[in-house]
Amino acid sequence: MNSGAGTSSISVPQGTHLLGVQLNIVSNTNIDLAGGLTLNGGISTTGARTINRTGVGTLNIGTTQTYAAGTTFNANGGTTNFSTSGGTNLALNINATVVFNATQTLGNVSVGSGGNGRLTVGGNRVINTGTFTMTGGKLNLTNNDMIARGGTLGSWNGTAYTGITGYVQSGLGTGSWNGATGIVTTESTATTSILTTLAVAKASDALGVTATETTTWSGQSVNGNAILVMYTWGGDADLNGELNGDDYFWIDSNVLQSGSVFGYHFGDFNYDGDINGDDYFILDSNILQAQGSPPMGGASLALVPEPTSALCGGIACAALFAPPPSRLIESDRVQLQRRADARHGALREIAERNLHSTLVDLVMRMTLD
Amino acid sequence: MIRQDAIKNVGFAGFLAYNWGGNGMGVTQAEQLQHEYYYRSRLVMPGQQPQWLVDNSINVNGTTIPLSWNQPLNWIGGVPNASAAIANFYRTNTAARTITLDGNKTVGVLSFNSPAATRSTPAPAARSR
Numbered sequence: 001m002n003s004g005a006g007t008s009s010i011s012v013p014q015g016t017h018l019l020g021v022q023l024n025i026v027s028n029t030n031i032d033l034a035g036g037l038t039l040n041g042g043i044s045t046t047g048a049r050t051i052n053r054t055g056v057g058t059l060n061i062g063t064t065q066t067y068a069a070g071t072t073f074n075a076n077g078g079t080t081n082f083s084t085s086g087g088t089n090l091a092l093n094i095n096a097t098v099v100f101n102a103t104q105t106l107g108n109v110s111v112g113s114g115g116n117g118r119l120t121v122g123g124n125r126v127i128n129t130g131t132f133t134m135t136g137g138k139l140n141l142t143n144n145d146m147i148a149r150g151g152t153l154g155s156w157n158g159t160a161y162t163g164i165t166g167y168v169q170s171g172l173g174t175g176s177w178n179g180a181t182g183i184v185t186t187e188s189t190a191t192t193s194i195l196t197t198l199a200v201a202k203a204s205d206a207l208g209v210t211a212t213e214t215t216t217w218s219g220q221s222v223n224g225n226a227i228l229v230m231y232t233w234g235g236d237a238d239l240n241g242e243l244n245g246d247d248y249f250w251i252d253s254n255v256l257q258s259g260s261v262f263g264y265h266f267g268d269f270n271y272d273g274d275i276n277g278d279d280y281f282i283l284d285s286n287i288l289q290a291q292g293s294p295p296m297g298g299a300s301l302a303l304v305p306e307p308t309s310a311l312c313g314g315i316a317c318a319a320l321f322a323p324p325p326s327r328l329i330e331s332d333r334v335q336l337q338r339r340a341d342a343r344h345g346a347l348r349e350i351a352e353r354n355l356h357s358t359l360v361d362l363v364m365r366m367t368l369d
Numbered sequence: 370m371i372r373q374d375a376i377k378n379v380g381f382a383g384f385l386a387y388n389w390g391g392n393g394m395g396v397t398q399a400e401q402l403q404h405e406y407y408y409r410s411r412l413v414m415p416g417q418q419p420q421w422l423v424d425n426s427i428n429v430n431g432t433t434i435p436l437s438w439n440q441p442l443n444w445i446g447g448v449p450n451a452s453a454a455i456a457n458f459y460r461t462n463t464a465a466r467t468i469t470l471d472g473n474k475t476v477g478v479l480s481f482n483s484p485a486a487t488r489s490t491p492a493p494a495a496r497s498r
Contacts, residue, residue: 003477017481
């Protein structure tokens with residue numbers, strides 16, 4: 001598409017059409033669709049170009065995308081389906097419906113008001129972007145992951161989290177991932193229970209790599225600066241897709257610093273700014289089902305309903321969720337015992353200081369365990 | 370001189386007289402339609418933008434014209450291939466059609482306005498620029 005110094009346009013007022021040939025964008029181009037258009041021959045740009053997608057129709061990008069550095073795709077209308085990766089030269093602004101049917105390696109992603117991005121269910125898909133910002137809208141990871149290579153983890157500002165952790169907290173809403181904006185999942189094991197969640201952490205914290213080291217996470221190469229968002233078990237502090245003694249280690253190590261230490265990785269599993277019994281409850285509730293493999297989707301999981309407050313008064317709650325030793329492998333059992341002992345001691349110390357009455361109840365639970 | 374050029378040279382009035390007036394040459398209705406098509410494809414009004422003209426492949430004087438971009442008989446207003454050129458596929462398809470892009474083409478405006486599908490496929494090494 002070349003209009004010299006002007007703007008090119010592709011329009012589909014009606015019908016569903018297919019371009020099976022390479023489409024090379026030489027001028028800034030408006031793609032206005034009332035009908036449908038499928039690009040199956042590839043799409044590329046010559047130079048830093050802007051592609052504005054408008055109209056209520058559907059654009060399917062089905063094959064190779066080769067964009068020059070500085071290319072921007074503004075999804076401002078209808079539905080745009082990406083079935084191939086946009087590449088690191090592409091800045092994607094999501095202001096309408098965008099569906100990712102494959103792992104995306106992108107330069108930057110921004111979600112604006114009215115934006116509705118979604119990774120289709122697959123369990124092995126990733127949005128790998130340089131930066132990630134939201135000024136509104138939603139990004140639904142379903143049962144997939146996200147990496148922001150140069151993103152900001154965020155921190156607790158006294159009332160809410162900032163940065164990418166803030167986007168996840170916003171998406172969590174009242175606990176069922178019903179936030180009006182933010183990063184969400186629509187997996188039923190997350191929306192109707194605490195079994196699964198979206199966990200967020202900095203790679204240097206969760207994976208133990210420095211800014212100059214790289215490792216592979218969710219099939220992608222990351223360094224210590226990357227911000228990771230993972231669909232995983234509730235309580236998976238180290239974002240490795242399973243619950244074990246290591247996750248207890250992180251919350252045990254930070255529960256006494258609640259109020260000065262924040263973040264999912266350090267034990268705030270419900271994103272409320274506190275590391276307390278509520279977070280232990282999530283980990284304790286899921287430990288039975290969450291060993292050895294990451295969650296792969298709601299259909300394959302048995303839901304663990306969140307018990308009522310009456311059930312979770314102490315003895316009943318402990319009995320209901322106490323892990324039977326026969327289900328644990330020996331190494332995990334030893335680890336869990338060691339962590340439980342440490343937790344027991346820490347909680348007893350807090351209880352003795354009369355800091356929080358509910359923690360006394362947890363001590364009773366652990367004593368019964 | 371082929372028959373179609375002869376028709377063109379007599380102008381529109383002559384064309385009508387030639388085909389529907391006496392039909393002295395005994396052309397069939399199909400031939401008449403072909404001739405009319407050929408006539409239309411060559412008389413372009415000033416300002417006419419390139420527009421895909423055909424529905425299915427046409428037959429001109431016994432020769433089937435393929436549904437390819439390069440074929441002038443498939444367009445009214447000339448074959449679009451220049452910076453800022455317009456390629457308009459405007460409500461001519463009665464069914465899904467596949468158009469061969471025989472070589473790289475440059476356009477500034479590409480419009481598909483037909484309820485029936487248009488499918489553009491490449492000839493070897495063809496690209497739409």
